[in-house]
Amino acid sequence: xxxxxxxxxxxxxxxxxxxxxxxxxxxxxxxxxxxxxxxxxxxxxxxxxxxxxxxxxxxxxxxxxxxxxxxxxxxxxxxxxxxxxxxxxxxxxxxxxxxxxxxxxxxxxxxxxxxxxxxxxxxxxxxxxxxxxxxxxxxxxxxxxxxxxxxxxxxxxxxxxxxxxxxxxxxxxxxxxxxxxxxxxxxxxxxxxxxxxxxxxxxxxxxxxxxxxxxxxxxxxxxxxxxxxxxxxxxxxxxxxxxxxxxxxxxxxxxxxxxxxxxxxxxxxxxxxxxxxxxxxxxxxxxxxxxxxxxxxxxxxxxxxxxxxxxxxxxxxxxxxxxxxxxxxxxxxxxxxxxxxxxxxxxx
Amino acid sequence: xxxxxxxxxxxxxxxxxxxxxxxxxxxxxxxxxxxxxxxxxxxxxxxxxxxxxxxxxxxxxxxxxxxxxxxxxxxxxxxxxxxxxxxxxxxxxxxxxxxxxxxxxxxxxxxxxxxxxxxxxxxxxxxxxxxxxxxxxxxxxxxxxxxxxxxxxxxxxxxxxxxxxxxxxxxxxxxxxxxxxxxxxxxxxxxxxxxxxxxxxxxxxxxxxxxxxxxxxxxxxxxxxxxxxxxxxxxxxxxxxxxxxxxxxxxxxxxxxxxxxxxxxxxxxxxxxxxxxxxxxxxxxxxxxxxxxxxxxxxxxxxxxxxxxxxxxxxxxxxxxxxxxxxxxxx
Numbered sequence: 001x002x003x004x005x006x007x008x009x010x011x012x013x014x015x016x017x018x019x020x021x022x023x024x025x026x027x028x029x030x031x032x033x034x035x036x037x038x039x040x041x042x043x044x045x046x047x048x049x050x051x052x053x054x055x056x057x058x059x060x061x062x063x064x065x066x067x068x069x070x071x072x073x074x075x076x077x078x079x080x081x082x083x084x085x086x087x088x089x090x091x092x093x094x095x096x097x098x099x100x101x102x103x104x105x106x107x108x109x110x111x112x113x114x115x116x117x118x119x120x121x122x123x124x125x126x127x128x129x130x131x132x133x134x135x136x137x138x139x140x141x142x143x144x145x146x147x148x149x150x151x152x153x154x155x156x157x158x159x160x161x162x163x164x165x166x167x168x169x170x171x172x173x174x175x176x177x178x179x180x181x182x183x184x185x186x187x188x189x190x191x192x193x194x195x196x197x198x199x200x201x202x203x204x205x206x207x208x209x210x211x212x213x214x215x216x217x218x219x220x221x222x223x224x225x226x227x228x229x230x231x232x233x234x235x236x237x238x239x240x241x242x243x244x245x246x247x248x249x250x251x252x253x254x255x256x257x258x259x260x261x262x263x264x265x266x267x268x269x270x271x272x273x274x275x276x277x278x279x280x281x282x283x284x285x286x287x288x289x290x291x292x293x294x295x296x297x298x299x300x301x302x303x304x305x306x307x308x309x310x311x312x313x314x315x316x317x318x319x320x321x322x323x324x325x326x327x328x329x330x331x332x333x334x335x336x337x338x339x340x341x342x343x344x345x346x347x348x
Numbered sequence: 349x350x351x352x353x354x355x356x357x358x359x360x361x362x363x364x365x366x367x368x369x370x371x372x373x374x375x376x377x378x379x380x381x382x383x384x385x386x387x388x389x390x391x392x393x394x395x396x397x398x399x400x401x402x403x404x405x406x407x408x409x410x411x412x413x414x415x416x417x418x419x420x421x422x423x424x425x426x427x428x429x430x431x432x433x434x435x436x437x438x439x440x441x442x443x444x445x446x447x448x449x450x451x452x453x454x455x456x457x458x459x460x461x462x463x464x465x466x467x468x469x470x471x472x473x474x475x476x477x478x479x480x481x482x483x484x485x486x487x488x489x490x491x492x493x494x495x496x497x498x499x500x501x502x503x504x505x506x507x508x509x510x511x512x513x514x515x516x517x518x519x520x521x522x523x524x525x526x527x528x529x530x531x532x533x534x535x536x537x538x539x540x541x542x543x544x545x546x547x548x549x550x551x552x553x554x555x556x557x558x559x560x561x562x563x564x565x566x567x568x569x570x571x572x573x574x575x576x577x578x579x580x581x582x583x584x585x586x587x588x589x590x591x592x593x594x595x596x597x598x599x600x601x602x603x604x605x606x607x608x609x610x611x612x613x614x615x616x617x618x619x620x621x622x623x624x625x626x627x628x629x630x631x632x633x634x635x636x637x638x639x640x641x642x643x644x645x646x647x648x649x650x651x652x653x654x655x656x657x658x659x660x661x662x663x664x665x666x667x668x669x670x671x672x673x674x675x676x677x678x679x
Contacts, residue, residue, distance in 0.1 A: 048544055192616055195615065220619040221574075221619045222617045225617045227621075248619065248622075264574045264578030266573060266618060267601050270578075
């Protein structure tokens with residue numbers, strides 16, 4: 001739960017990350033504002049291509065050509081990461097902010113033993129020697145629940161199962177007790193029973209180390225179980241942001257509503273699932289106005305023309321609940337229908 | 349008469365599978381001798397009734413895809429019997445099997461890999477008809493357009509190539525192609541797992557509508573139990589080449605008997621943050637199907653394991669009417 005008195009650990013302001021490809025400029029992240037408070041789990045949810053992974057790579061400053069951070073600030077503990085040089089970033093990456101990836105098997109180096117890879121992090125950031133590094137690596141592997149940690153430490157990545165490899169990634173990510181852990185789809189490549197193990201592990205580690213976690217996933221179930229606050233992304237922007245319970249109980253953006261309605265829920269069988277018609281827009285050729293407008297049913301119901309003309313901003317709907325939608329906010333010549341309804345009621 | 353008609357009528361069996369086995373040899377050495385066997389499907393028996401959807405759920409490597417392909421004889425089973433509408437498939441000669449494939453079709457997981465990139469999708473959709481020598485090419489094109497309309501695509505799409513479509517559209521093309529021969533039975537092998545959630549619901553709804561309209565029978569293979577529960581009438585749970593539990597979807601959810609099913613149900617994250625559930629987290633990984641554990645294959649991870657489990661394989665028994673489970677603990 002976001003404590004408003006606390007200072008955010010990470011503050012992203014108007015982040016824009018574009019990719020300059022032959023087909024045109026891909027606006028993967030286009031004006032994202034986000035803050036992460038110390039010790040919280042922030043869920044970042046959206047479908048493939050919505051920019052959630054690019055946001056996390058931008059925080060780590062791992063965007064490479066043809067991509068570029070074109071605008072915005074990423075303020076971490078008082079410093080703007082966008083302006084930092086490579087030597088300074090090296091001190092932060094893996095030390096104060098670390099990251100675990102979706103495909104643990106391909107994120108690990110295939111030709112080094114597990115202990116050496118964990119040891120490398122300790123060598124770079126804490127100047128530990130080989131022997132001390134190995135000992136600490138085994139300690140970390142035990143901590144993340146690796147069965148038979150001593151012998152696994154000598155294994156190569158191909159000798160590990162997917163769940164074990166993800167445990168190694170987590171051990172590596174936590175080696176320097178970071179302030180923030182970014183987990184990019186950490187369980188998507190794993191089976192459900194293994195996913196449950198890894199989610200439990202991330203939860204335990206968060207409690208033990210007190211790190212903030214940004215959990216990126218497309219799975220709303222994982223978000224509901226893990227996150228305290230949630231940001232929903234669509235086509236490069238955040239469309240809704242709230243604490244986890246209001247987001248699921250009272251979603252207000254038509255996209256969030258559609259997303260929640262479209263997933264089958266275990267034990268609550270419905271005859272028909274809700275459908276969001278159409279598909280995600282091309283990020284090179286974005287529709288003018290609201291990016292969700294071409295698929296939005298609510299817009300048609302209220303017969304709004306502004307949606308296809310002007311891009312809505314992320315506004316406070318209630319304290320701590322932000323939404324980017326013309327149904328809820330005013331523009332100079334425009335009164336949002338749902339708000340108009342509300343004020344009409346109040347007048348009565 | 350009245351008392352009888354009130355009872356839900358048990359539909360006739362369309363497909364009866366008995367003791368189906370599929371081992372894949374692992375060869376190696378100088379003369380490529382068989383060194384070991386991957387026991388992908390090991391003595392599996394179940395039935396699928398006319399007009400129903402049987403969900404087949406299990407984790408990766410449990411043999412669910414191999415089982416689906418064995419039924420169509422896209423993979424030759426090692427032994428066992430597959431009886432489809434009274435015919436024994438394992439004994440059919442290739443020509444007869446080809447004839448019968450009109451009645452049984454498959455939708456694959458990866459819609460990109462399963463469409464020929466150089467063939468307009470209108471042709472892909474009716475390739476089955478061409479192979480079976482049905483109609484002239486003009487008639488076939490008509491059928492293609494009709495099928496595309498049925499799955500929510502437009503006429504002009506017939507002349508386009510697979511790369512011009514999104515993932516959800518490609519999966520609809522896969523469905524259209526499977527249905528042109530008007531089959532009775534369709535194997536859906538993870539048809540929605542490559543799709544985004546908002547697209548997934550479109551495809552699931554289409555599958556349900558088509559089933560109602562055309563009276564299809566599905567074997568729906570997936571690893572996502574929420575999806576399986578949504579679409580299935582009955583569900584079979586598979587673990588390491590064996591079916592461990594089969595029952596109606598309601599019974600499976602409300603009264604799971606096998607510890608693996610229970611763990612699977614508990615492991616699925618529910619998109620409702622107010623629900624606090626008892627966590628039953630399994631230890632360890634799925635063992636290799638090359639060297640499956642002795643006795644009950646789940647005994648290495650089972651929280652309720654006792655001596656007998658590692659000694660003898662529990663049979664799949666009908667514990668309650670229409671509720672089958674393979675576990676020594678279940679009386």
